[in-house]
Amino acid sequence: xxxxxxxxxxxxxxxxxxxxxxxxxxxxxxxxxxxxxxxxxxxxxxxxxxxxxxxxxxxxxxxxxxxxxxxxxxxxxxxxxxxxxxxxxxxxxxx
Amino acid sequence: xxxxxxxxxxxxxxxxxxxxxxxxxxxxxxxxxxxxxxxxxxxxxxxxxxxxxxxxxxxxxxxxxxxxxxxxxxxxxxxxxxxxxxxxxxxxxxxxxxxxxxxxxxxxxxxxxxxxxxxxxxxxxxxxxxxxxxxxxxxxxxxxxxxxxxxxxxxxxxxxxxxxxxxxxxxxxxxxxxxxxxxxxxxxxxxxxxxxxxxxxxxxxxxxxxxxxxxxxxxxxxxxxxxxxxxxxxxxxxxxxxxxxxxxxxxxxxxxxxxxxxxxxxxxxxxxxxxxxxxxxxxxxxxxxxxxxxxxxxxxxxxxxxxxxxxxxxxxxxxxxxxxxxxxxxxx
Ligand SMILES: [Zn+2]
Ligand SMILES: [Zn+2]
Numbered sequence: 238x239x240x241x242x243x244x245x246x247x248x249x250x251x252x253x254x255x256x257x258x259x260x261x262x263x264x265x266x267x268x269x270x271x272x273x274x275x276x277x278x279x280x281x282x283x284x285x286x287x288x289x290x291x292x293x294x295x296x297x298x299x300x301x302x303x304x305x306x307x308x309x310x311x312x313x314x315x316x317x318x319x320x321x322x323x324x325x326x327x328x329x330x331x332x
Numbered sequence: 333x334x335x336x337x338x339x340x341x342x343x344x345x346x347x348x349x350x351x352x353x354x355x356x357x358x359x360x361x362x363x364x365x366x367x368x369x370x371x372x373x374x375x376x377x378x379x380x381x382x383x384x385x386x387x388x389x390x391x392x393x394x395x396x397x398x399x400x401x402x403x404x405x406x407x408x409x410x411x412x413x414x415x416x417x418x419x420x421x422x423x424x425x426x427x428x429x430x431x432x433x434x435x436x437x438x439x440x441x442x443x444x445x446x447x448x449x450x451x452x453x454x455x456x457x458x459x460x461x462x463x464x465x466x467x468x469x470x471x472x473x474x475x476x477x478x479x480x481x482x483x484x485x486x487x488x489x490x491x492x493x494x495x496x497x498x499x500x501x502x503x504x505x506x507x508x509x510x511x512x513x514x515x516x517x518x519x520x521x522x523x524x525x526x527x528x529x530x531x532x533x534x535x536x537x538x539x540x541x542x543x544x545x546x547x548x549x550x551x552x553x554x555x556x557x558x559x560x561x562x563x564x565x566x567x568x569x570x571x572x573x574x575x576x577x578x579x580x581x582x583x584x585x586x587x588x589x590x591x592x593x594x595x596x597x598x599x600x601x602x603x604x605x606x607x608x609x610x611x612x613x614x615x616x617x618x619x620x621x622x623x624x625x626x627x628x629x630x631x632x633x634x635x636x637x638x639x640x641x642x643x644x645x646x647x648x649x650x651x652x653x654x655x656x657x658x659x660x661x662x663x664x
Contacts, residue, residue, distance in 0.1 A: 266552045267439045267483060277530075278627065285439035294627040298548040299533035305652035306643055307625040310440070321663040 271295075272302035274284025344574075365533065371637040375404055375518050376610050379601060384413035384542025384567060386513055393517055395657035403517045403659045408542035410511025410575045412501070412566070414589045415541075421562040421569060422497035426451040426470040435563040435645075438551075442582060442646035445562055447472065450497065453560075462466050462558055463495050472497050478504040482572055489557035498554075498561045500570040512575025514544055522608035522638070522656040528628050529607075529654035536650055537573065537611060539603040544577035545567065545611070548648045581613055582645035593617040598633070599641060607656030610639045612634070628653040 267283040272295035275281060280288035282292045290311035295302040333568040377388050379448055393403035412418075423433040427448035436445045438456075443449055450472055453462035465472045473496045475481040481500035484493040506512050516538045537545040554561050563569050566588035567580030579600060584590030591600035591613055599613035609630065622631050622641055629651045632638045638656075643649045 256483065265439075269552055283439070285441060287441065289440065289586040291440050291647075294652060296627070296649075297530040297532075298649075299550075300550075301550075303548055303649065305627070305629065305649050306440075306647060307629050307652065309623060309628055310644070 268304045269293075269301060271304040275302060277302060349484045359582065371632065371634070372522050373610070373637040374521050374525075374570060375604060375610075375637075377404055377406065380406065380408075380540045381413040381542065384408050384411075384540065390520070391517075393519070395523060395659055397523070397525070397657050399523070399657070401523070402520045404520055405515055405517055406538065407513055407515040408511075408538055410513050410542060410544070411509065412504065412511075412539075412543050412568070412576070413541045415566075415587070416509075418502060418568070418570070419564050420587075421445075421499040421564055422560075423447040423450055423472055424475045425472055426440050426465050428472075430586075434569075435565060435567060436560050437563070437567070437580065437646035440644065440647050442567065442580065442644075445497075445560070450560070457555065461495075464497055464558070464560065474499055484557070484559055485561070485571055487553060489559060493557075493559075496586040497621060498559050500572065501571045502576050505570070505575050506573055511542065514538070515573070516604075516606065517659040518604055518606065519608040519657060519659050524638075524655060525607075525657055529658065531651070531653060533607070534641070535577070536654075537603050537605040539578060540601065545603055545605075545650055546574065546576045546577045546579050549579050551648060578643040578650075579648060581611075581642040581650065583613060585645075594635070596635065598636070601639075602642075603650075605640060605654065605656075607650060607654045607659045608659075609656050610636065611650060612636070612639055612641050614644055626655070628655045630655050 240247040247260045261290045267285060271281040276296050277295055279295050282290060283304060284290050291304065291306045292308040293304050293306035296305045386409055391403055391405050393401050395401050397590060401477050420432050421434040423446055424446035430444035430446050434445045436443050444508065451522045453464060454460050473483045475493065475498050476497050480493060481498060483490060484498045485500065502511065531547050533547050535544045536547050539545055549561060551583050563579065565582060565586030567576045567579060567582045568576055570576050582588050582601065591602045593616065594599050597617040599616050601610050601612050603611045605611055625631050625641060628640065628642045629643060630638055640651045
């Protein structure tokens with residue numbers, strides 16, 4: 238594969254990934270959804286669109302349960318983290 | 333005992349907003365946590381920035397377990413003492429870069445709220461109804477008046493205020509350069525609860541620079557109205573009840589001042605929870621997080637006794653619950 242093809246594939250895969258993410262997490266508000274059918278204090282877990290895993294317990298905020306992490310974030314592998322997605326300007330560094 | 337009694341000490345407005353904070357919630361017992369048997373450090377009021385504090389009084393108080401105790405009644409300015417101005421919040425147009433825009437969080441991640449981010453919200457959330465900008469001019473729809481910001485922050489957002497980036501100016505509720513003062517009751521000597529206490533929807537504590545630490549923002553309600561309740565770099569924004577308040581800890585990024593690490597490399601302290609236990613940053617100086625946090629996000633060490641570590645800046649939470657009794661005034 239020549240360089241141009243690689244760039245096309247990377248950019249294209251980034252686009253696909255961005256669209257896929259739109260239907261795979263964003264807007265679902267995963268920290269709340271992870272506890273939507275759970276009881277208070279039960280373990281919970283969600284994987285966000287970056288592939289990072291958040292593990293904790295369902296905690297009550299007002300009348301709704303939200304998953305509050307108490308284990309270190311399990312980061313997705315580097316290849317996923319490096320996928321070029323313009324939308325994902327996550328705050329891993331400084332802006 | 334309810335948080336209503338605690339909230340009665342907090343100077344608030346009368347409007348009920350979905351845009352975070354202000355409501356009173358009963359603190360109820362959890363069933364699962366165990367009482368830690370560890371050292372407890374008294375609240376150290378000297379850690380507060382003097383410029384952030386209006387007054388500190390020692391008063392009698394009743395704890396949430398019914399016991400009489402002594403508390404600090406700490407009144408803070410409500411304006412972060414380590415800054416001279418707030419913002420940026422909403423980007424002005426679809427070309428606004430990160431340096432001139434604030435933040436938004438989703439599923440644990442804090443994003444730069446750039447013009448590009450806002451212009452792609454339909455893709456981001458997978459819903460074509462998102463349209464926060466004028467397609468002809470690229471201008472972002474911002475709630476740029478007190479009427480519009482309060483209308484967009486209500487639980488039921490009228491259609492004309494949907495699809496807006498919500499931004500309330502602190503000057504609507506305080507003099508220029510001032511904040512909305514709040515008084516917090518902190519047990520001087522924290523007392524562990526037998527079972528951990530729920531946080532509710534009001535404030536969970538106070539920062540050393542004089543700002544409310546809010547409970548989780550109701551992001552599902554915010555997003556359902558196609559609004560973004562824009563934060564600044566410090567994950568803070570303004571509502572009519574609390575004024576400026578934080579929904580996350582993001583020190584050392586953008587325009588948000590850093591907090592120094594402890595001498596031993598432990599994360600730095602930036603506030604106190606309402607139960608009197610200190611709250612530290614998420615990561616130590618090596619960028620690592622503790623692996624032994626309890627479900628409230630607390631841990632114990634010999635230097636700091638029991639203390640909390642904040643969740644990440646994009647997680648819509650500081651702590652998960654109260655490990656200690658909160659307080660209620662008996663003499664003011
Ligand atoms: Zn808020
Ligand atoms: Zn610690």
